[in-house]
Amino acid sequence: MPKTSLSKEDVKAMLLLACERIIAAEPQLSEADRNLGDGDHGLGMQRGMTAAKEKLNAAEPDSVEKAFSTVGMAMMSSMGGASGAIFGTFFRNGGKALAGKETFDAAALAAFLQAGVDGVKSRGGAAVGDKTVVDAMEPAAVKAAEVAGDALPEAITAVAAAAEGGLEASKALVAKFGRAKTLGEAAIGFPDAGAMSVTVIINAMKDYITA
Amino acid sequence: MPKTSLSKEDVKAMLLLACERIIAAEPQLSEADRNLGDGDHGLGMQRGMTAAKEKLNAAEPDSVEKAFSTVGMAMMSSMGGASGAIFGTFFRNGGKALAGKETFDAAALAAFLQAGVDGVKSRGGAAVGDKTVVDAMEPAAVKAAEVAGDALPEAITAVAAAAEGGLEASKALVAKFGRAKTLGEAAIGFPDAGAMSVTVIINAMKDYITA
Amino acid sequence: MSSNSAKKIINDPLKCADELFEGLVLAYDGKARKVGTRSIVMNDLRPDAPALLIGGGAGHEPIYHGLVGKGMADGAAIGDIFAAPSPDIVLEATQAVNRGKGVLYLYGNYAGDVMNFDIGAELAVEEGIEVKTVIINDDVASAPPDAKHNRRGVAGLVPVVKLAGAAATKAASLDELARIAQKAVDNTRTVGVSTKPGSIPATGQPTFELADDVIGLGMGIHGEKGVGLIPMCTADELAPKILDLIFADDLPLNAGDEIVFFVNSLGSTHMMELLILLRAAKPILEKRGLKVHQTIVDNIVTCQEMAGVSFSITKLDAELKALWDLPCESVGYTKL
Amino acid sequence: MSSNSAKKIINDPLKCADELFEGLVLAYDGKARKVGTRSIVMNDLRPDAPALLIGGGAGHEPIYHGLVGKGMADGAAIGDIFAAPSPDIVLEATQAVNRGKGVLYLYGNYAGDVMNFDIGAELAVEEGIEVKTVIINDDVASAPPDAKHNRRGVAGLVPVVKLAGAAATKAASLDELARIAQKAVDNTRTVGVSTKPGSIPATGQPTFELADDVIGLGMGIHGEKGVGLIPMCTADELAPKILDLIFADDLPLNAGDEIVFFVNSLGSTHMMELLILLRAAKPILEKRGLKVHQTIVDNIVTCQEMAGVSFSITKLDAELKALWDLPCESVGYTKL
């Protein structure tokens, strides 16, 4: 039954599903990185989400904020690489925006995504169109702000579609950051690996919320 | 028309044919060495015979001895490797046994082969059955002594058959010298590369003499 | 566990970084020690001195951690295979190398390294440790001279760390150490080519695809694209192609200039080929009037069994030359 | 010209030995010079001293010629690819290194090397130069202890040349130099394994065949057979297999003994794997009570892009340890 608001335990369960989905998607994520980078993106995300899963499972979260920031901390310390810093920042900064919130609803989703993508942009310097995670994160955050008043299941469904749209659009782009930045025209046609991870995570959130 | 006795110019022509035959046999000789050794025997022999050809072509030989020893010197200095020392010694020591001879006949053939194989045996320490050049050289030398009174074409034909027989017999042997010596039973079935070179050279002599 | 199509002598493919790191520490015979998760730090460091910390992803051995040594880096923060070290690792290494005079971070220009070292620096500053950063961006083929911030750090790392390591044995302040390291970077240029991919240890998959009849000119050490593909060619044809790209760059290399010339194998390209390339390259350098003060021919900056080579040139002024001539010893590079 | 299926960066495949040799001389930056056809000899040698000459076939770079250096060999006589140097080359090198006190020949036990160096020695003696010979036969897997004359010389060459090179800087007589070199040989054992063949530069053909799921245990550096094939296994499984073969040999290695431990890549096996193997091996050495005085992890004894590794152990007595601790510098091996 679709959930209109998540408790901190629900958030934990939702994030555990995201961990599982990333771990299972390792081959596709690495393959995407092989086309544009060094082929290890899936391995790094798998490492990070395995660590996150362990940390989440170790204790019940004190708060909604803590559930997200636990994932961020675990990714930040266990992964390294570009995506360790990026996703660590995303979950930590996104989590901070939820300080004090008892539940996770569409407004919280919007706050989380906006703070997350802002952190990523200021950490890595990338903007939409640079063929990075930002291409999926930013449209998702923009859409989340638009639907912040909707019910959570509708909101996350719209947000997931926006992220997917961003990923799709990233295929047409020339990379400006990360290892793919020297590929030039050769990058065109391939989706960005990091953006693909963003959609896997947001789709897992959607599946948990709308299930 | 078969030749019963060779002048020093004939000997030069005969040795030039041997050079050509070895150069052309490079792939088979290397292949044989790949089975038992490091795969370079044909390359070394090709290098040596290319140098020998040049030296032979540079001037008419002073003597029968000189024609053979020119080949030996050229191989010795240009090849290196086991076969440079082996074939260099073979042609040099064999040549020395012909000092003072004006022509090359069946008796000279016997003297050449005996001195050649003796030199090789004392240089390398191998005997018949050790899966080396000696397995082709020694039967050839023994046969040459037997037919030393025959006409040269008949003698060389018998000697070439003896060398071939030795090569054939070498297939069944376990190597005791050279790189193949650690192969043990695994060497069985493969002919020795150096012995193969011996037959190529003696067959070239036969073809020149009997043509 | 993934199947390992690359036929490598390893254990758990996912534990390569941790295990090679343990081996590396053992290779130092007690001269260096393990710190924290995956950092290595020299024992017996000069007290009250600015520290030199390097780092990067694993899988490129002997760099980065193999350049820790006497007259080389004081320590290294190591990531997983092809992944920058996490900020935690950077912090642990920073704390261990710091001797009250601050820490210079010196590493190659990759997004992951920049972000993780930057976060590590923020954490270190919170703990009262002064940090400066010099980024190595020697790869000429990765961006034009007016976009140096986009250039990768590749084999030029070796002469740069050698020079900065020598400076770290003498420098009175972190600023002085940073100035010299930056000068070494400014004076170093590299162009690499690749003929075959390496493999990713965790999966056995090739790091990129390359046809048998082409060479990737200007490719990075992970297979990042360079200036383009050229037909497979001879050593004599390739050497000038590489050098011309370096000569065309913005570092003035004029008659009489003294240089370090480093011919590096990316992994499985054999030293025979490096020497044949050196034979082709040296007359070109001499024709330009460059004086090679030191030639290095080795495989120090690698990507598993990737095949290919790079040429690096470091121009020495009087200060850098004096530093160059100091002895150094590390697993990756040693000179008397 | 043969097609080159191995995708190597070379010129004429039949000229590799000459060209790599020219490159090697250039790599010495004027510290060594070319002599005769294909010999390299150090400049500035100690006058009136016995000389150390090494040599062998090319294609195994950085050995043999890359071990010429300060505190290393005085010179090297180099053959064609995988072929011992001819007697002429040996003689030219002998004349160039001789400083009136005779010349020690030190090389690996291969039929071609023995015969060519022996003929070279005969020529040298005719010219009044005293020659002694010490043959390196460290490869345990190539023959039983009672048939050492049949054992190949492999990676143990590196510690042996290092020790003999140190001795050559001090020895008063050729006899003393030969005694120490022989002692270094007697104290050195190696076992290698191979996972993939190298290629013959002239033809691009593999040097041998090996199935994907096996390792050649005890194989020589040209792919000569060892003790047999074993199933592909992990580093942790392989390290004890190699060490057990060394421990089972006739060199006593007892608790308290000090050793040099050398982990060598045969070419394209990456340093990551060497380090993972070192991690597996060192505890086994320690458990036996052996003290590793120096660890070397490098690719010095290679066969083109052959994959595989070898472990070499050299036991140090007081005399050898003092010699070990002297600095040395060469293209192939340098220590402070």
Ligand SMILES: Nc1ncnc2c1ncn2[C@@H]1O[C@H](COP(=O)(O)OP(=O)(O)O)[C@@H](O)[C@H]1O
């Ligand atoms: N500066 C940046 N800002 C945002 N995202 C980035 C940046 N640099 C790289 N990325 C993202 O990181 C992804 C690559 O991650 P990963 O493979 O883990 O890193 P690495 O390049 O260290 O191997 C890219 O697909 C891209 O989405």
Ligand SMILES: Nc1ncnc2c1ncn2[C@@H]1O[C@H](COP(=O)(O)OP(=O)(O)O)[C@@H](O)[C@H]1O
């Ligand atoms: N001690 C020896 N006596 C006689 N012939 C030998 C001896 N050692 C090796 N050979 C011969 O040399 C051949 C190998 O020659 P080659 O491939 O040129 O030498 P290498 O082993 O140096 O590569 C062997 O096939 C064998 O016939």
Ligand SMILES: [Mg+2]
């Ligand atoms: Mg990546």
Ligand SMILES: [Mg+2]
């Ligand atoms: Mg051979």
Ligand SMILES: [Mg+2]
């Ligand atoms: Mg990476």
Ligand SMILES: [Mg+2]
């Ligand atoms: Mg050979």
